[in-house]
Amino acid sequence: MAEAPIQTQTRADEAFDCLQTAIVTGDLAPGEKIGEVELCSRFDLTRGPLREALGRLESRGLLIRRPHAGVKVVSVSASELLELYRIREVMEGLAAKQAAERMTDEEIRDLKSTLDSHEKMIEEAQGQAYYQAEGDYDFHHRIATGSRNTKLAQMLLGDLYYMVRMYRYRLSTSAGRPHLALGEHRRIVEAIAQRDGELAEFLMKRHINAARLNIEKKIEEGVLTI
CATH class of the missing domain: 1.10.10.10 (Winged helix-like DNA-binding domain superfamily/Winged helix DNA-binding domain)
Structure with a gap:
């Protein structure tokens, strides 16, 4: 061969x-x-x-x-960024629900391994920001593709994906935020592994809503300027 x-x-x-x-x-x-x-x-x-x-x-x-x-x-205003996160909350919630229904067992194992690698990155960066250069290595990217919903994945992984990625990196520099996000990711993956689509959707929406509230707080405090 x-x-x-x-x-x-x-x-x-x-x-x-x-x-x-x-x-x-x-x-x-x-x-x-x-x-x-x-x-x-x-x-x-x-x-x-x-x-x-x-x-x-x-x-x-x-x-x-x-x-x-x-x-x-490219740049977005504060209100535009918050709207992007509201859109993400709905779309990625649906992606997580469908991923729980459609991802293979092997893909779920790979997803868990990805999070183990993320944990090592966070530890090496002493809890500060870390960045995965390869898009398919990113947690949210894997969930979107794992949904097997082509149109949904195209919307999530197009302009929206890369624009949000810019600001997500900046927000992940917040002390403790990477560890909190990783814990939220693990709970989402466990729901997917249990094939509990409704729980996976709920946890993903809560995860992104928490990120949006964090953005609002940083903007109000003047820590994040847009």
């Missing part, structure tokens, strides 16, 4: 990963105007791969290009 070809990253892939990480982690801030010359120098990139990466980031909704104004990192 022939071996599958080894996939290697192109320079454009490397540039894309580098810039996406910079956007999600806030190294490139929401609303920041960016130029090719500066990016090449700042991230040690060349023009060709950079331009391809910028196009991909623009299609993903992380960059906005305006005529005569250049390119800037």
Whole structure:
């Protein structure tokens, strides 16, 4: 049996990963105007791969290009961000319910292993923010795909997914928040493993509602500026 070809990253892939990480982690801030010359120098990139990466980031909704104004990192207002979380609460609740009904036992075991890896990341970061560069390694990404609801997954994993990811990273820097979120994730997975769709939906909605309330608090305290 022939071996599958080894996939290697192109320079454009490397540039894309580098810039996406910079956007999600806030190294490139929401609303920041960016130029090719500066990016090449700042991230040690060349023009060709950079331009391809910028196009991909623009299609993903992380960059906005305006005529005569250049390119800037996407940003949302506080009210828009809170609305995104309200939308997530409903949609991801449904995804969790359907994941409980449709994920395979192997997928659930993999999901539990993912959370074990997340716990190690949190410990290594001493409870501060951690970031999974690969989207399919992310807990919420796995739940969405595990729902087997193609349209729902497309909506959750499109612009909404990557925009929320930017702000979720910034909020996860709150002391103790990563450990709290991990505990909530484990309870959701246990409900999925028990094939209790209603409980999985309830726990996921409560999890995202808690995140939204945390955002509101940080905005009111002036800790999170948008």
